[in-house]
Amino acid sequence: MMEMISEVGAIFMRWNKKLVRQPILIFFNLIQPLVWFLLFTQAFSAIGNIPTFQLLTGTSSYITFFTAAVIIQTIASSALNAGIGLVNDFDSGFMDKMRVAPINKSSILFGRLFSSALTTVVQVAIILVIGLALGVNIASGILGVIVIFVLAALFGIAWSGISLFVALNTKNAETTLSVGLLTTFPLLFLSASVMPTGLLPSWVQQVAKVNPFTYIAEAFQSLIIKGFVWTNIQNALIAILIVGVLSLGASILLFRRKIS
Amino acid sequence: MEENIVTVEDLHKTYGKDVLAVDGITFTVKKGEIFGFLGPNGAGKSTTIKILTTLLEKSSGKVTIDELDVDDDQAKVRRIIGYSSQEVGVDDDLTARENLLLQCSFHHIPKEKAKAKVEELLKTVRLAEAADRRLRTFSGGMRKRLDLASALVSEPKILFLDEPTTGLDPQSRQDIWEYIVRLNRQGMTIFLTTQYMEEADRLAGRLCIVDQGKIVAEGTPNELKAQIGADKITLHFKADDFSSCDKAKELMSKLPGIQEVGQCRDGLVSENGLTIMTKNGSSMVTQVVRAMDSAGINVEQLTLSAPTLDEVFLKLTGKTLNVVERKEAVGARGRRRR
Numbered sequence: 001m002m003e004m005i006s007e008v009g010a011i012f013m014r015w016n017k018k019l020v021r022q023p024i025l026i027f028f029n030l031i032q033p034l035v036w037f038l039l040f041t042q043a044f045s046a047i048g049n050i051p052t053f054q055l056l057t058g059t060s061s062y063i064t065f066f067t068a069a070v071i072i073q074t075i076a077s078s079a080l081n082a083g084i085g086l087v088n089d090f091d092s093g094f095m096d097k098m099r100v101a102p103i104n105k106s107s108i109l110f111g112r113l114f115s116s117a118l119t120t121v122v123q124v125a126i127i128l129v130i131g132l133a134l135g136v137n138i139a140s141g142i143l144g145v146i147v148i149f150v151l152a153a154l155f156g157i158a159w160s161g162i163s164l165f166v167a168l169n170t171k172n173a174e175t176t177l178s179v180g181l182l183t184t185f186p187l188l189f190l191s192a193s194v195m196p197t198g199l200l201p202s203w204v205q206q207v208a209k210v211n212p213f214t215y216i217a218e219a220f221q222s223l224i225i226k227g228f229v230w231t232n233i234q235n236a237l238i239a240i241l242i243v244g245v246l247s248l249g250a251s252i253l254l255f256r257r258k259i260s
Numbered sequence: 261m262e263e264n265i266v267t268v269e270d271l272h273k274t275y276g277k278d279v280l281a282v283d284g285i286t287f288t289v290k291k292g293e294i295f296g297f298l299g300p301n302g303a304g305k306s307t308t309i310k311i312l313t314t315l316l317e318k319s320s321g322k323v324t325i326d327e328l329d330v331d332d333d334q335a336k337v338r339r340i341i342g343y344s345s346q347e348v349g350v351d352d353d354l355t356a357r358e359n360l361l362l363q364c365s366f367h368h369i370p371k372e373k374a375k376a377k378v379e380e381l382l383k384t385v386r387l388a389e390a391a392d393r394r395l396r397t398f399s400g401g402m403r404k405r406l407d408l409a410s411a412l413v414s415e416p417k418i419l420f421l422d423e424p425t426t427g428l429d430p431q432s433r434q435d436i437w438e439y440i441v442r443l444n445r446q447g448m449t450i451f452l453t454t455q456y457m458e459e460a461d462r463l464a465g466r467l468c469i470v471d472q473g474k475i476v477a478e479g480t481p482n483e484l485k486a487q488i489g490a491d492k493i494t495l496h497f498k499a500d501d502f503s504s505c506d507k508a509k510e511l512m513s514k515l516p517g518i519q520e521v522g523q524c525r526d527g528l529v530s531e532n533g534l535t536i537m538t539k540n541g542s543s544m545v546t547q548v549v550r551a552m553d554s555a556g557i558n559v560e561q562l563t564l565s566a567p568t569l570d571e572v573f574l575k576l577t578g579k580t581l582n583v584v585e586r587k588e589a590v591g592a593r594g595r596r597r598r
Contacts, residue, residue, distance in 0.1 A: 003368055010365035018353040021394070093347025097410070100313055101366035102338045 007103045011111025012118075015085065019119060029081065030123055033073040037130065041066050047195075056196040059225045067131045068220035069193035071148070072213055073184065074123045075156045080180035082116040082160035083167030090171050099259050106252055109164060113157045113248075120156035121149045136224065144223040147233065154240045155216050161247025168254045193217040215239035264288040265418055265449050266295075266312065271321035273307050273473075281307040283473035285321075289418075289451055294444050296464030297453040298569065300579070304473040305453035306346060309422045312451065313343045326417055342416035346423045348407045352395040356387050356406050359395065360413060367414040374413075381409040385439065401432025408439060419443065421452040425459060437462060457569035469573055476576045481569060488567040488575060490519055491541025493548060495534045496561040504557045505532050511551055512536055517544060541566075 019025055041063040047053055048062040057065050089095040098108055128138070128145065138144055162183075167176045188194060190204055191213035197205055208214045219236035222229035266289035273282040282304040289295040297305050310316035312323060314334050323330045325337050350359050357378055364374035382388045385405040395403060404424065411419060424440065425433040440463055444450055454460050460467050461481045469477040469484065477484055497505045512521045512534065520537040538544045541564050552559050573579070 006365060006368065010362055014351065014354065014362055017358065018351070021353050091347075092352075093345045093349035094351055095349070096315055096343070096345050096347070097349035097363070098366065099315055100338055100341065100343045101363070101414075102335055102368075103366050 004104045004107055007107035008110045008114065011098075011107060012114045015112060015115030016118065018085075019115070025081070026119065026122060026126075029077045030074065030126060032077060033070045033127060034130070036073065037063075037066070037070045037127070037134070041134075050199075052199060053196065056198045057221065057225060061135070063131075063134055064136045064224060065196075065221060066194065067127070067136050067224055068217045069188060070127055070131075071124050071152060071220055072155075072193055072216055073188060074127055075120050075152055075216075076159055076180070076184040076187075078116060078120045078123055079156055079159040080163050080177060081119070082112055083163030083165075083176040083180070084173050085112060085116075086164060086167045087171055087173045087176060095259070105256055105259060109248075109252060109255055112164075113160050116160050117153040117156045121153050124149060124152045138224050139227045140223045144228065147228075148220060148223055151216065151219060151233070151236055151240070154244070155212075155236075158240050158244030158247060161244060161249075161251050164251040165247060165254060168251060168258055187211055187213050191217055192221075212239040212243050263291045265291045265326050266451065267322070267324045268308075268312070269322040271308065271311065271323060272319045273304070273311060273316070274319045281473055282311070282318075285468075285470070285473070285475055287468055287475060287478060289449065290466075291449055292444075292447060293465040294440065294450045294452065294463050296460040296467035297451070297470055298455070298457060298460040298464075298467050298573075299453075299470035300455055302472075303470045305455075305470060306422055307473075308470075309343075309420050309451070309453055313341055313420050314338055315343075339414065340417045342411035342414060342419040344404075344407050344411045344419070344421050344424060346426060348403050350395055350403055350407050350410065355392045355394050356382065356398075356402075357391040359406060360410055363410040363413045369413065377413060381412060385409045386435075399432070401428050401435060404428060404432065404436060405439070408436070412443075416448075418449040418451060421450065423453055423455065426455065433459075457573070461569055469569070469576065471573075471577045471579070477572060484569060484572045485567045488537075488571050490537040490539055490567060491544075492565050492567060492571065493536040493538060493541060493545060494561075494563045494565070495536070495548075495552075495559050497532045497534075498558065498560055499532050501558065502532060504559075505534060507555065508552065508557050508559075509534055511555055511557075512548070515547060515551060517547075 044066075045062050048060045048065075053062075053065075054060050059065055086095075089098075095108075099105075128148070132138075140147070163176055163180055166179045170176060190207045191211040192200070192208055193213055197208055197214070200208060215232075215235045216239060219232040222232045266287075268285055268287050271282055271285045272280075274280050285304070285308060297308065299305050307316065311318045311330065312325065314330050314337050317331075326340055328337050328340075330337055351362070354362065360378040360381060361374055364377065369377065379388070382391050385408060387402060387406055387409070390398070390402065395406070398406070408421075408424070421440070425436050428436065437459070440450060440452070452463065464481065466480055467478070467484070468475045477487065479487075495508060497508070509521055512518055517540070518536055518538050522535040522537075536544075536548065545562070545564055549559075549562070
């Protein structure tokens with residue numbers, strides 16, 4: 001166990017160093033969420049005037065409501081990189097170097113996931129700072145921000161599992177990237193991220209109910225707009241747990257089989 | 261008493277349903293020797309080395325490293341081997357020192373001990389001055405030297421090198437060769453694959469020549485060359501002087517002591533030449549020259565050469581080993597092309 005902790009630590013630090021040395025990567029993932037944050041919320045700001053919207057969300061500022069969607073987009077986009085980093089390791093021969101070493105194979109995945117989670121937190125912090133500058137007020141205060149970070153890190157790890165799974169199956173960066181991009185957008189629009197559930201068409205409501213993004217979004221939205229709504233945080237944690245167990249379980253099994 | 265450190269019995273590896281990469285290979289590597297696996301691309305060299313280093317599952321056969329089975333004792337095998345892949349598995353975003361320290365942590369070497377070891381290894385591979393530079397700025401030769409060092413942090417009993425000098429410039433190649441020889445003198449067993457006959461000839465105490473997943477010959481470089489049993493005399497004629505070449509060929513085939521006369525009008529020897537295989541080449545040269553002289557045939561150039569492993573390969577497989585060097589194999593970033 002001690003050995004595994006030090007292995008995970010070494011691999012975690014490796015990825016952190018890599019990232020710090022190419023800081024552009026931190027911003028690369030932020031470009032799209034930022035464009036949305038700045039443009040989407042301007043074009044759709046009138047949504048905030050709809051009485052039903054105000055009633056359902058508790059705010060008349062669409063940008064405040066939409067902050068949650070931007071955070072989720074950031075998490076999803078950062079999660080993509082977890083798999084791509086792994087593909088690069090396969091290509092460069094570094095993976096073989098780690099495989100011939102007497103280390104626990106799961107350490108390779110966990111070191112990567114934790115570093116990816118740290119990146120996510122940094123990116124979410126940047127988004128929140130920009131949000132504050134744009135007039136978004138976080139009702140739950142500093143404690144709420146910490147809860148947002150924790151949820152973002154956990155959901156980041158769980159969602160990364162999907163990108164790891166695709167990466168291990170295809171060993172191809174392009175496929176991993178496009179699978180990630182193609183799933184993020186539909187899931188975002190088929191959830192309560194961009195519009196409160198009550199304003200969604202009924203078939204979308206049905207889909208949103210089984211879409212993990214909905215529960216993460218609702219937790220973020222309540223922390224930003226209202227304060228601590230424990231049922232929402234609890235639901236988010238359950239969603240993260242389900243996604244995490246499935247995606248990470250599948251990735252670890254596949255990884256062990258592929259590189260035993 | 262010489263002990264075997266590697267035993268391979270009737271090894272097979274099939275990819276998918278019908279791609280037979282390794283087709284029944286049997287050999288042993290003795291403790292303390294440099295053992296070479298010489299063959300062209302696609303001969304099954306990398307597949308074999310990957311099975312020996314536990315990276316790839318075999319289809320059938322038995323492989324042991326230091327009496328440990330590669331399947332049953334995988335974890336133990338990994339503790340006693342070092343491996344340097346063709347792709348050069350180092351991290352380009354890290355410095356040389358960081359790469360080695362990372363490798364140390366993979367082998368659970370305590371921090372203080374690791375630091376000292378890394379210093380020592382950096383000196384040995386002459387990278388002490390570049391230790392804190394990121395690998396992005398390294399040449400192919402430097403990356404390869406670092407990769408070799410990183411395979412050594414665990415003080416392995418046996419070192420596996422997959423095409424250690426492919427794509428390197430002559431000076432870097434020379435460096436790597438010297439380093440390999442030095443390691444071997446210190447008692448390390450080395451298993452290496454190569455597509456360069458010169459490399460196998462220089463380094464390997466014993467070697468296997470492999471082609472299409474099979475071992476076609478095994479022995480010391482000298483034993484293998486002795487199989488050819490002949491020196492080679494090459495005669496070159498003026499490019500358009502085919503009649504001289506034809507006359508010389510007729511003359512040579514009558515000369516006693518000559519085993520084989522081959523005529524070449526393609527790119528293999530020259531535009532227009534003869535190759536003569538003979539025992540005792542040096543004394544034959546005078547006879548050949550005399551015969552040419554008295555027949556009045558104009559010879560442009562005459563060379564006498566001892567047999568090379570390339571000729572052994574040619575004789576055994578009907579193909580030539582002379583590979584065009586793949587310059588792109590170890591590029592600045594060492595990425596495998598897809």
